[in-house]
Amino acid sequence: MAGVVATNTTLTRPTSVAAHPVSAQAGGLSGRPLTARAAEVVALVRDRAGDALAVIGSGGVMDVDDALALSDAGADLVQVYTGLVYGGPALVRRIAAEPRRGPARGPLGRRGRRERRGGRVRHFGLRLQEATDRLGTLCVGVDPHPPLLAEWGLPDDADGLARFADACVEAFAGQVAVVKPQSAFFERHGSRGVAVLERLLADLRGTGTLSLLDVKRGDIGSTMQAYADAYLRDDAPLAADAITVSPFLGAGSLAPALDLARATGRGVFVLALTSNAEGPGVQHAVPAGGGSVAGDVVATVAARNAGLDGVPARPGDVGLVVGATVGDAVQRLGLDLAASGAPLLAPGLGAQGATVDDLAGVFGAAAHLVLPTSSRDLLRHGPTPGPLREAGQALAARCSAALRHP
Amino acid sequence: MAGVVATNTTLTRPTSVAAHPVSAQAGGLSGRPLTARAAEVVALVRDRAGDALAVIGSGGVMDVDDALALSDAGADLVQVYTGLVYGGPALVRRIAAEPRRGPARGPLGRRGRRERRGGRVRHFGLRLQEATDRLGTLCVGVDPHPPLLAEWGLPDDADGLARFADACVEAFAGQVAVVKPQSAFFERHGSRGVAVLERLLADLRGTGTLSLLDVKRGDIGSTMQAYADAYLRDDAPLAADAITVSPFLGAGSLAPALDLARATGRGVFVLALTSNAEGPGVQHAVPAGGGSVAGDVVATVAARNAGLDGVPARPGDVGLVVGATVGDAVQRLGLDLAASGAPLLAPGLGAQGATVDDLAGVFGAAAHLVLPTSSRDLLRHGPTPGPLREAGQALAARCSAALRHP
Structure with a gap:
């Protein structure tokens, strides 16, 4: 051979086609519903095959980025079928025009290929889009706070954390689009807690599940660069697919993180409007140039995303955190979230009082960019992975329905 | 026995008396110059003696807090000499009126006594005052950034970090008032880097040197509580004497940290005006109630410090971060830093362009509350501990002279 x-x-029925009559039929799907899964399988085959076999990637290659994704996943050649039907011969020409790159052989696995130096990285926005198309528009927060550990019958120590993290991986990896560990709960247990976080991030990476590490870091100069290095470098022990950052020192001070994230195909979500009562005192305040602090954050993020040379319809790589409980603040402050192209991480569902139905109202024309996040309300279904997974999938379907087809 | x-x-000549003619004379000093050292010695004696001996604490007991400090350090009884000369018999009455507390026996050491549950904690502001009186008004930043590690001939990994941290402890522990590790540079190396930070904090604690961990955390609700737990609890692996926090989610959201710090005798420094060019876009912005974001932070901190039932002349427990390079911003924004009672952590000396002579101008009537911090400019004197220590002591003396006797 x-x-x-x-x-x-593929026999799967991604959320993106769940509403389509075809999804009820038996049989395999081609085209877009297959794209992300094809890249996963190619990566898996390449990891097992090493250099011993040629791998020809095929499935859901509808545009140049999809072809590059298969190449990055380890394919020596790429085939087009459905894409050729809809895109015509021009698609072949566009793919062939990409600079030729040898496949990155060796034991790097999918992540190493995707982000390797010199190769073209797959931007975070694209990866996020694929994940939410396939698995629904939901980010599951991993918040092992003490009462929850107790509820799950786990000790409030690093071992308890580790068992909590394992249960979350079993329940959610490969099942929801994004998993968001909350760093504070790991830092509580010092270096042993951080070691658990490290392993959790590695486990998510190993299963191809996007990780968004909630750290809300913010500093200046070489210290901000160090935070970027800590979470956004390929070889960082705590590397995540994306992180949250805090702009109290000015959105411009976050540049080292935004630059590094762009270079390594990662994402950064900048706090803009948070879901707590004390937030507006800072976030609605009026800077010297008028507008609002949140508005300046949105503008900085929009400028970053406008610089992307990709498809404008997909989410950019730099996101915003906008609470689902901010009511009409987006309108009152005149924030054009849709134009920012930013994926919008929206905390506040459940415990903080926002409902899925609120989302469309708060975000209006930007609803398609919203990534709602839920933690406590889902985690109370644990510790058994089955009910956790079912609750996650059900909520993801509801969010997708509310945001994609409002 | x-x-x-x-x-x-004491034969030492603390910075607080360095300018006084008496300090050039030979012989031992009594009174205030002895206070902090006496508590250290009492703690040392108690640690060695265990329950086998009675320990009578004496030296520099000028007020009630000093007596309590000796009691907390492990004294069964407290003597007054010089304090009696200046304070008269009323001092004895005030000390005796304090609720009687049995000494906390056992192998807890100084830290365990100081912060033990049920006992009265010694507030951070008081501990800071003592440290700066004794060792000069300087905070040394421990910023092991990659170029500096290279300059010191150390690898950019956890082992390099550990050797860097050890050299800093050898150079600065017990020699300067406050040591400020920058968390980002430890997080870069994941859980192994955080383990080095853990050990650095423990080493500083063991030598009675105040640690101020620069983490700039900020979040809401139970997540903010988790950050507080991570750094401000007695039993936290990463417990520091103080931390920095960031108020982008509103100064009010920081309450869990301020509350816990008060309870455990620790300090919290809230970002107000930072030393970078991008800071004013947020920090000078005008909230709905007028003033500025920084002004609201100062007001929150002032209200916290006003609630202290201690001596108003000493620094409070809740500090502010105000860059030494902010020029006339303090005046322009109408911030009354002196009235806030907040210790003022002032980064920006050296590398960022501020000089010791700038400090009095920037801080005016609040100069006595300023704790200047220097990192790169000092650390370039390493890796040999001797020159590092000398540079630190020289800068501390210059800062004390500029701020205490402007």
Whole structure:
């Protein structure tokens, strides 16, 4: 045997097609619903095959980025089928025009390929879009706070944390689009807690699940660079697919993180409007140039995303944190979230009082960019992975329905 | 032998008396210059003696807090000499009126006594005052950034960090008032880096040197509580004497940290005006009630410090971060820093362009509350501990002279 062609069609029914009549039919799907899964399978095959076999990537290649994704996942050649039907021969020409890159061989696995130096990185916005298309528009927060540990029958120590993290991986990895560990709860247990976080991030990476580490870091100069290095570098022990950052020292001071994230295909979510009562005192305040502090954050993020040379319809790489409980603040402050292209991480569902139905009202024309996040309300279904997973999937479907087809 | 009386006089010449003619004379000093040292010696004696001996604390007991400090350090009884000369019999009455507390026996050491549950904690502002009186008004930043590690001939990994931290402890512990590790540079190396930070904090604690961990955390609700737990609890692996926090989610959201710090005798420094060019866009912005974001932070901190039932002349427990490079911003924004009672952590000396002579101008009537911090400019004297220490002591003396006797 000289090689493997992967893949053909998929039997899964991603959330993006759940509302379509075709999804109720039996049989395999081609085209877009297959894209992300094809890249996963190619990566898996390449990891097992090493250099011994040629791998031909196929499945859901609808545009140049999809072809590059398969190449980055380890394919030696890329096939087009459905994309050729809809895109015509021009698609082949566009793909062939990409600079030729040899496949990155060796034991790096999917992540190493995706982010390798010199290779083209797959931007975070694209990866996020694929994940939410496939698994629904939901970010699950991993917040092992003491009462929850107790509720799950776990000790409030690093071992308890580790068992909590394992249960979350079992329940959510590969099942929801994004998993968001809250760093504070790991820092509580010092370096042993941080070691658990490290392993959790590695486990999510190993299963191809996007991680968004909630750290809300913010500093200046070489210290901000150090925070970026800590979480956004390929070789960082705590590398995540994305992090949250805090702009109290000015959104411009976050540049080292935004630059590094761009270079490594990662995402950064900047706090803009938070879901707590004390937030507006800072976030609605009026800077010298008028507008609002939150407005300046949105403008900085929008400028970053406008610089992307990709498809404008997809979410950018730099996101915003906008609470689901901010009511009409987005309108009152005149924030054009849709134009920012920013994925919008929206905490506040459940425990903080916002409902899925509130989301469309708060975000209006930007609803398609919203990534709602829920933690406590989901985690109370644990510790058994089954009910956790079901609750996550059900909520993801509800969020997708509310945001994608409002 | 039934017990030990400690101490008598001190041969040291704390910075607070360096400018006084008496400091050039030979012989031991009594009174205030002895206070902090006496508590250290009492703690040392108690740690060695365990429950086998009675310990009578003596030396520099000028007020009630000093007596309590000796009691907390492990003294069974407290003697007054010089304090009686200046304070008269009323001092004895005030000390005796304090609720009687049995000494906390056992192998807890100084820290365990100081912060033990049920006992009265010694407030951070008081501990800071003592440290700066004794060792000069300077905070040394421990910023092991990659170029500096290279300059010191150390690898950019956890082992390099550990050797860097050890050199800083050897150079600065017990020699300067406050040591400020910058968390980002430890987080860069994941849980192994955080383990080095843990050990650095423990080493500083063991030598009675105040640690101020620069983490700039900020969040809401139970997440903010988790950050407080991580750094301000007695039993936290990463417990520091004080931390920095960031108020982008509103100064009010920081309450869990301020509350816990008060309860455990620790300090919290809230970002107000930072030393970077991008800071004013947020920090000078005008909230709905007028003034400025920084002004609201100062007001929150002032209200906290006003609630202290201690001596108003000493620094409060809740500090502010105000860059030494902010020029006339303090005046322009109408911030009454002196009235806030907040210790003022002032970064920006050296590398960022501020000089010791700038300090009095920037801070005016609040100069006595300023704790200047220097990192890169000092650390370039390493890696040999001797020159590092000398540079630190020289800068501390210059800062004390500029701020205490402007």
